[in-house]
Amino acid sequence: MFESAELHHSVAKSTYEREVKKLRTRLLDAQSRAVELAQFPIVLLSGGVDGGGKGEVVNLLLEWMDPRFIQVHAMGPETDEELARPAMWRFWRALPPKGKTGIFFGSWYTEPIVERVYRRMGNSEMARRLAEISRFERMLVDEGAVVVKVWLHLSKKAQKRRFEKQEANPATAWRVTPQDWKRHKRYDRFRQVSERALRETSTAEAPWNVVEATDPRYRNLTVGRTLVEAIEKRLERGKKVPLVLAAPAERPPIDKKNVIEELDLGLTLSEPKYDKRMGALQGHLNALAADKRFKDVSCAIVFEGNDAAGKGGAIRRVTRSLDARHYNVVSVAAPTEEERAQPYLWRFWRHVPKKAHLTLFDRSWYGRVLVERVEGFASEPDWMRAYREIVDFEHSLVRFGVVVVKLWLAISQEEQLRRFHLREKTSFKRFKITKEDWRNRKKWPAYERAVCDMIDRTSTELAPWQLVEANDKKWARVKVLETICSSIEKAL
Amino acid sequence: MFESAELHHSVAKSTYEREVKKLRTRLLDAQSRAVELAQFPIVLLSGGVDGGGKGEVVNLLLEWMDPRFIQVHAMGPETDEELARPAMWRFWRALPPKGKTGIFFGSWYTEPIVERVYRRMGNSEMARRLAEISRFERMLVDEGAVVVKVWLHLSKKAQKRRFEKQEANPATAWRVTPQDWKRHKRYDRFRQVSERALRETSTAEAPWNVVEATDPRYRNLTVGRTLVEAIEKRLERGKKVPLVLAAPAERPPIDKKNVIEELDLGLTLSEPKYDKRMGALQGHLNALAADKRFKDVSCAIVFEGNDAAGKGGAIRRVTRSLDARHYNVVSVAAPTEEERAQPYLWRFWRHVPKKAHLTLFDRSWYGRVLVERVEGFASEPDWMRAYREIVDFEHSLVRFGVVVVKLWLAISQEEQLRRFHLREKTSFKRFKITKEDWRNRKKWPAYERAVCDMIDRTSTELAPWQLVEANDKKWARVKVLETICSSIEKAL
Numbered sequence: 001m002f003e004s005a006e007l008h009h010s011v012a013k014s015t016y017e018r019e020v021k022k023l024r025t026r027l028l029d030a031q032s033r034a035v036e037l038a039q040f041p042i043v044l045l046s047g048g049v050d051g052g053g054k055g056e057v058v059n060l061l062l063e064w065m066d067p068r069f070i071q072v073h074a075m076g077p078e079t080d081e082e083l084a085r086p087a088m089w090r091f092w093r094a095l096p097p098k099g100k101t102g103i104f105f106g107s108w109y110t111e112p113i114v115e116r117v118y119r120r121m122g123n124s125e126m127a128r129r130l131a132e133i134s135r136f137e138r139m140l141v142d143e144g145a146v147v148v149k150v151w152l153h154l155s156k157k158a159q160k161r162r163f164e165k166q167e168a169n170p171a172t173a174w175r176v177t178p179q180d181w182k183r184h185k186r187y188d189r190f191r192q193v194s195e196r197a198l199r200e201t202s203t204a205e206a207p208w209n210v211v212e213a214t215d216p217r218y219r220n221l222t223v224g225r226t227l228v229e230a231i232e233k234r235l236e237r238g239k240k241v242p243l244v245l246a247a248p249a250e251r252p253p254i255d256k257k258n259v260i261e262e263l264d265l266g267l268t269l270s271e272p273k274y275d276k277r278m279g280a281l282q283g284h285l286n287a288l289a290a291d292k293r294f295k296d297v298s299c300a301i302v303f304e305g306n307d308a309a310g311k312g313g314a315i316r317r318v319t320r321s322l323d324a325r326h327y328n329v330v331s332v333a334a335p336t337e338e339e340r341a342q343p344y345l346w347r348f349w350r351h352v353p354k355k356a357h358l359t360l361f362d363r364s365w366y367g368r369v370l371v372e373r374v375e376g377f378a379s380e381p382d383w384m385r386a387y388r389e390i391v392d393f394e395h396s397l398v399r400f401g402v403v404v405v406k407l408w409l410a411i412s413q414e415e416q417l418r419r420f421h422l423r424e425k426t427s428f429k430r431f432k433i434t435k436e437d438w439r440n441r442k443k444w445p446a447y448e449r450a451v452c453d454m455i456d457r458t459s460t461e462l463a464p465w466q467l468v469e470a471n472d473k474k475w476a477r478v479k480v481l482e483t484i485c486s487s488i489e490k491a492l
Numbered sequence: 493m494f495e496s497a498e499l500h501h502s503v504a505k506s507t508y509e510r511e512v513k514k515l516r517t518r519l520l521d522a523q524s525r526a527v528e529l530a531q532f533p534i535v536l537l538s539g540g541v542d543g544g545g546k547g548e549v550v551n552l553l554l555e556w557m558d559p560r561f562i563q564v565h566a567m568g569p570e571t572d573e574e575l576a577r578p579a580m581w582r583f584w585r586a587l588p589p590k591g592k593t594g595i596f597f598g599s600w601y602t603e604p605i606v607e608r609v610y611r612r613m614g615n616s617e618m619a620r621r622l623a624e625i626s627r628f629e630r631m632l633v634d635e636g637a638v639v640v641k642v643w644l645h646l647s648k649k650a651q652k653r654r655f656e657k658q659e660a661n662p663a664t665a666w667r668v669t670p671q672d673w674k675r676h677k678r679y680d681r682f683r684q685v686s687e688r689a690l691r692e693t694s695t696a697e698a699p700w701n702v703v704e705a706t707d708p709r710y711r712n713l714t715v716g717r718t719l720v721e722a723i724e725k726r727l728e729r730g731k732k733v734p735l736v737l738a739a740p741a742e743r744p745p746i747d748k749k750n751v752i753e754e755l756d757l758g759l760t761l762s763e764p765k766y767d768k769r770m771g772a773l774q775g776h777l778n779a780l781a782a783d784k785r786f787k788d789v790s791c792a793i794v795f796e797g798n799d800a801a802g803k804g805g806a807i808r809r810v811t812r813s814l815d816a817r818h819y820n821v822v823s824v825a826a827p828t829e830e831e832r833a834q835p836y837l838w839r840f841w842r843h844v845p846k847k848a849h850l851t852l853f854d855r856s857w858y859g860r861v862l863v864e865r866v867e868g869f870a871s872e873p874d875w876m877r878a879y880r881e882i883v884d885f886e887h888s889l890v891r892f893g894v895v896v897v898k899l900w901l902a903i904s905q906e907e908q909l910r911r912f913h914l915r916e917k918t919s920f921k922r923f924k925i926t927k928e929d930w931r932n933r934k935k936w937p938a939y940e941r942a943v944c945d946m947i948d949r950t951s952t953e954l955a956p957w958q959l960v961e962a963n964d965k966k967w968a969r970v971k972v973l974e975t976i977c978s979s980i981e982k983a984l
């Protein structure tokens with residue numbers, strides 16, 4: 001990957017000055033059009049070898065462009081708030097909103113490369129991480145982002161020369177640390193690992209641009225051009241959705257058998273049994289959350305279900321057994337303006353529970369493949385790719401130690417009708433029933449298909465769906481508590 | 493303050509059950525109306541003595557109300573992200589948006605009370621802090637919030653009995669820590685200090701409610717009622733602005749003399765002098781920001797000025813001398829939806845620089861007393877109170893070690909006209925000139941008055957305004973750099 005970046009590329013001073021002038025106009029123009037449109041973010045990763053001049057290049061870009069619309073993220077050691085959440089959380093929170101540019105020094109590549117260099121990460125884990133990164137970047141591009149990845153390269157000799165030159169100059173000598181020399185000794189290993197990382201993550205939608213950094217003029221001009229061309233290309237495309245091929249939507253099975261139909265909604269629990277069991281389960285959950293071992297895990301509980309399936313009531317049975325200091329209920333409604341300026345999953349990443357905490361989601365990221373699919377709020381390519389993105393999201397939670405519990409509360413059409421009528425009669429419940437509920441009800445078969453697809457495509461070993469027969473509220477609430485307790489127990 | 497809370501208040505079980513039933517309906521009803529309106533947040537502070545049952549009460553409220561619209565904040569030790577910013581930052585970031593309820597365990601009172609109990613804080617500093625808190629709460633109420641402050645009180649004897657009782661029961665024995673007994677010994681000191689804190693911060697708009705906590709039934713019912721009454725009262729008031737008396741707006745001085753008129757806009761700098769001086773200043777600023785002592789400070793730089801005064805150009809001269817990793821430019825535009833759901837200053841608190849960082853504000857919180865005042869976007873009581881709120885805000889930054897630099901770039905009406913015309917002629921600058929600019933220009937006298945008032949009311953010793961004669965861009969840019977350098981120097 002680095003062959004073309006060891007050819008002693010260089011640019012004459014006069015050419016440089018002439019070209020920079022043109023480049024600056026282009027950059028400013030492209031940036032201001034992107035800002036005005038506010039339809040996509042620009043993500044620039046500045047990576048490469050020590051001494052390659054990552055900092056210098058970024059400083060220059062900020063001089064050439066309008067710094068008011070650029071956010072620079074120097075990703076140093078993780079803060080304790082970041083350490084309490086999955087590794088990608090810090091990058092999600094730093095993503096630029098539509099219209100803005102985010103420059104990352106030290107990105108999602110840093111940790112896997114460094115860990116692999118020092119052999120603290122195995123070969124297959126590295127492969128997994130790189131695949132995960134590719135999918136993450138693919139998601140960014142699918143969401144409309146411009147992703148530009150620049151790798152500043154120096155040959156081993158050139159790196160040595162660079163360090164020596166800096167050391168010779170009193171003004172820059174402090175920049176070369178013993179650490180740099182130590183890493184220089186590992187140059188070959190570093191080269192080998194990063195070569196692999198770049199190769200495996202150089203995709204059509206987000207390719208790596210390896211830039212020889214020996215001659216600063218060549219380097220600066222090349223990086224600037226790479227960036228401006230990517231923005232210009234994206235501007236040309238305008239609002240048009242990226243070309244994602246979606247396979248033809250599946251039909252329901254010929255015999256109409258499906259996981260929802262197979263549920264025995266007749267299951268019930270008597271009042272005395274319920275009281276006894278519920279009391280025991282609440283005590284048990286309380287003890288689990290207070291367990292010392294819970295300090296290192298956390299829990300994300302997703303409540304989905306038909307309208308009027310009893311999500312609210314089930315949530316309250318859970319929270320009742322928890323200490324207010326340790327949980328949070330997130331009620332998922334329409335996204336806010338700031339959320340709309342970000343990739344779809346951003347608003348859920350915001351609420352990922354930190355260690356020792358539980359977050360209960362009243363509806364969730366599954367809205368994409370349920371209501372947004374059925375009502376046509378999301379295009380088919382968008383909801384089709386969501387299945388995979390959601391699985392990635394949940395797996396990165398689980399790998400960090402988040403217990404992910406996903407509950408589908410199922411009721412029959414008849415039971416729903418009964419509850420709708422009941423709600424209309426009860427004054428303090430009347431606000432719970434809207435025209436929309438009636439409208440959704442008419443689309444029952446479409447919703448049922450979406451639910452079955454969702455279960456098939458997102459129920460994984462690490463984060464399985466749990467189906468709850470909810471025609472009988474008592475049965476459902478007990479099953480909800482049981483499922484949560486046993487999931488946490490397994491994780492402790 | 494605690495006399496009425498040592499009368500052995502109690503409630504019979506039968507009364508309790510009957511009353512709780514009524515209370516729950518009222519609470520749910522009031523909460524759902526507040527959620528639907530989404531016009532004001534509800535802030536509940538749960539304070540009091542150890543053993544008073546702060547946690548139990550909050551858990552109960554979450555059971556009685558709809559937990560989906562409540563955020564609970566257990567303010568433990570500060571995280572490192574919080575430690576890098578002024579003390580109030582953690583509370584600002586946790587404020588509930590309009591429509592939601594935020595419950596704080598451990599609030600802005602905890603630190604001053606604890607520090608004063610252990611005599612690490614002097615008497616006068618305590619007085620200052622309490623006054624600051626009162627103004628902060630006043631601001632919340634002025635912004636529409638319901639602020640409910642509940643203090644759970646136990647007499648010394650009652651506290652002792654509570655601890656002994658808990659220790660006797662194996663299920664609750666773990667709750668009583670040696671720390672609790674240690675603090676029990678300081679009961680009198682704690683009572684004395686908190687009595688003062690409560691007294692000095694019990695205001696008409698946010699009074700303390702001291703509740704005897706000996707009998708849990710009495711305690712629960714009283715807290716619940718206090719909360720529901722406060723919400724109901726606020727709902728009655730509806731959209732009406734809180735009654736703030738604004739003194740009649742001032743007239744300009746009879747002789748028309750003002751700080752802006754007094755500026756010598758004829759000041760200029762020759763090209764060679766500019767080049768030399770600018771080079772030196774940029775190097776100096778770079779060195780200051782890289783200075784080891786800068787690790788403990790940070791810097792907030794406010795750029796305000798007439799339209800076309802050259803803020804953008806000045807900002808770029810500053811950023812050019814800084815490392816991209818250490819600064820951030822915040823361009824202040826219309827607030828986002830999430831920002832509009834919060835008190836006015838919230839969106840600036842978001843961007844408070846952390847230690848060792850600089851934030852440059854291209855326009856700022858002063859919009860409230862400039863454009864919002866002149867254009868009537870803010871009511872007179874709202875912009876009148878903003879002066880004081882802004883001073884408080886800046887002082888809390890300065891006290892934490894943030895260097896606050898406020899620059900007003902002043903140009904003459906003639907110079908502005910010249911620049912407007914120039915912009916219209918230059919194609920790549922055309923987007924910089926809008927109809928609004930021309931409209932604002934017609935209101936020059938109103939803006940000038942607003943500027944003079946702003947300077948008079950918000951130029952303080954800790955955060956003074958710096959007026960920059962900006963008819964000559966070179967002069968202005970050098971003065972901007974000089975001011976920033978000398979302000980940082982003083983702080984190191």
